[in-house]
């Protein structure tokens with residue numbers, strides 16, 4: 001699952017060709033006959049292939065998998081990079097009695113929020129990935145949501161400037177404060193499990209009945 005900022009960067013780069021007709025096709029694919037793309041109009045920015053347009057411009061897709069499909073449309077209310085993102089709906093989802101890291105990857109509420117963003121924002125807000133959302137204070141949930149939106153937007157702007165991401169916890173052995181990082185594979189029963197990194201010192205787990213869920217400060 002690509003992260004939202006990667007998809008949005010792709011969309012911004014390809015959007016100038018939306019509405020144009022494919023004049024010539026290059027490249028090859030075992031899945032589809034690429035010549036069937038000839039004379040089609042680019043309706044939306046798709047996610048090897050070379051499409052030449054009537055304007056003289058062209059688009060090259062490297063290492064992509066191709067298959068015909070209907071046009072999926074993401075709901076902007078759940079798109080973390082959309083101005084129409086529905087904050088109230090997201091907060092309702094976060095306060096459910098489920099591990100917070102599972103809810104963050106639920107694309108019905110957080111479309112575009114992938115595993116890297118999940119790990120990073122939980123570290124930045126000092127929340128343990130398995131803490132149930134219902135045990136977190138409303139202010140913590142607001143802070144987590146703010147962090148998700150800000151992190152995604154910052155990452156997109158870095159990408160557009162050609163700058164890489166420097167994760168603080170994702171695939172790290174130590175957190176920025178020098179604590180050893182834990183790694184586990186977490187996910188809902190019967191669903192896809194994702195590798196998760198966290199710092200047990202910076203992100204203490206809040207267990208039911210512990211009362212005050214205030215994070216530990218350094």
Ligand SMILES: [Zn+2]
Pocket residue numbers: 175176177178179199200201202203
């Ligand atoms: Zn730490």
